Amino acid sequence: MGKPTGFMEYQRLSEAYAPVDKRLKNYKEFVVRLNDEQAAIQGARCMDCGVPFCNNGCPVNNIIPDWNDLVYRGHWREAIEVLHSTNNFPEFTGRICPAPCEAACTLNINTDAVGIKSIEHAIIDKAWDEGWVVPQPADEKTGRKVAVVGSGPAGLAVAQQLARAGHDVTVFEKNDRVGGLLRYGIPDFKLEKWLIDRRVEQMQAEGVRFRTGVLVGAKDMPAGIVNDAREVISAEQLQQDFDAVVLAGGAEVPRDLPVPGRELGGVHFALEFLIPQNKQVTGDTPNPISAKGKHVVVIGGGDTGSDCVGTSNRHGAASVTQFELMPMPPAQENKPLTWPYWPTKLRTSSSHDEGCERDFAVATKEFIGKNGKVKALKACRLEWKDGRMSEVPGSEFEIKADLVLFAMGFTNPVGGVLEAFGVDKDARGNARASTDGDGCYTTSVPKVFAAGDIRRGQSLVVWAIREGRQCARAVDEFLMGGSLLPR
Structure with a gap:
């Protein structure tokens, strides 16, 4: 795997970023991928470890040592074949996956891990550049019809796998363009949208039909949900017209913060800010929410909060502050205790590097307004003990806030979809569908399946792709009595 002594000879080389002052002027991607020689050297660091824990650390079980070795030896064509054997969309994961692998x-036990994500990025980009990524239509059609509800990474993975198995697949998307939260939840500076369009063209050539602006099951959307639907199709109609239905929508209902002043102008859910910005970058109408010259407070310390920080900086915010309810994690994880699992440690994103004050163990108590608009935020400090939090007496403080963005995660799928199909839900409001044994990914309703965030809750793009691929095999088995699709 790689060069036997490579991990002792070579240091980890991370991908470079464009300078902050340049990248803040636009919404283009700014990560500079490794060149062929650099990627080969990084692949050489993959040691002959005997048990490749990276395979299990990766939700799609990428065969990582194999393509590291192929890149090291210059066999790029074979590398993309191995990579595509487990992952339909490495150009997405190579950019936005946090790399649990x-x-x-x-190597991560006591030194820097192999730069797996950067090598994956290099493989797929080179494959597209060389014209190695081409449509793979089925040799024979089965005559079976499948509806996929939702065009995020789970829905796209389901659709591509089933189309390649010979089924007629139609993807229904409530918004005006394909991609789900890949399209509208992730800023262009992390994932440019032509990357999605390129995959959609490939899938269309493989026989997948996309119907955008179509809402399935429910007419009304809760607060914080963007809905471009021009047409509504009932659950009964889909069940009548198709041999199987896959529910692959996202967990889009945002977590709210019902404190005094919540109703003030300038207090928004994160996606109310991010989605219109992505549409503006695409060429649609301007974002109605502007951070220019404003004191922005982002509540929530995850990826969505980081996206709000980066977008606010590109607007030209006067200041950006990010609050996190949990205490500040350690700068370095306790590797003997956490490896090979995903550790809790302080993570600083490229958006934080562009300008952001972060504060931890802080709770918001009130929004203070003037003339109906937020002007300040009242907060307090928290003490955490035995997993429980309590307010530190006398710790209240105020901070200027002209724009407040909630980035505290998402709770469950959009209301009405699961009810329209009559699907049983779990305690968190997600579709109940097991991934074990016979009938995996099947819901309580005959021929209706569920995969991705709508089943497991808010999660990573790589988990969505895994579930989409596995669900596709389950659907194929249901329709045909067996399947040659990978598990």
């Missing part, structure tokens, strides 16, 4: 890397 690297946390599980054997």
Whole structure:
């Protein structure tokens, strides 16, 4: 695997970023991928560890040591074949996946992990550049019809796998363009949208039909949900017209913060800010929410919060502050305790590097307004003990806030979809569908399946792709009595 002594000879080389002052002027991607020679050297660091924990650390079980070795030896064409054997969309994961595979890397026990994500990025981009990524239509059609509800990574993975198995697949998307939260939840500076369009063209050539602006099951959307639907199709109609239905929508209902002043102008859910910005970058109408010259407070310390920080900086915010309810994690994880699992440690994103004050163990108590608009935020400090939090007496403080963005995660799928199909839900409001044994990914309703965030809750793009691939095999088995699709 790679060069036997490579991990002792070569240091980890991370991908470079464009300078902050340049990248803040636009919404283009700014990560500079490794060149062929650099990627080969990084592949050489993959040690002959005996048990490649990275395979299990990766939700799609990428065969990482194999393509590291192929890149090291210059066999790029074979590398993309191995990579595509487990992952339909490595150009997405190579950009936005947090790389749990690297946390599980054997080298990560006591030194820097292999730069797996950067090598994956290099493989797929080179494959597209060389024209190695082409449509793979089925040799024979089965005559079976499948509806996929939702065009995020889970829905796209389901659709591509089933189309390649010979089924007629139609994807229904409530918004005006394909991609789900890949399209509208992730800023262009992390994932440019032509990457999605390129995959959609490939899938269309493989026989997948896309119907956008179509809402399935429910007419009304809760607050914080963007809905471009021009047409509504009932659950009964889909069940009548198709041999199987896959529910692959996202967990889009945002977590709210019902404190005094919540109703003030300038207090928004994160996606109310991010989605219109992505549409503006695409060429649609301007974002109605502007951070220019404003004191922005982002509540929530995850990826969505980081996206709000980066977008606010590109707007030209006067200041950006990010609050996190949990205490500040350690700068370095306790590797003997956490490896090979995903560790809790302080993570600083490229958006944080562009300008952001972060504060931890802080709770918001009130929004203070003037003339109906938020002007300040009242907060307090928290003490955590035995997993429980309590307010530190006398710790209240105020901070200027002209724009407040909630980035505290998402709770469950959009209301009405699961009810329209009559699907049983779990305690968190997600579709109840087991991934074990016979009938995996099947719901309580005959021929209706569920995969991705709508089943497991808010999660990573790589988990969505895994579930989409596995669900596709389950659907194929249901329709045909067996399947040659990978598990």
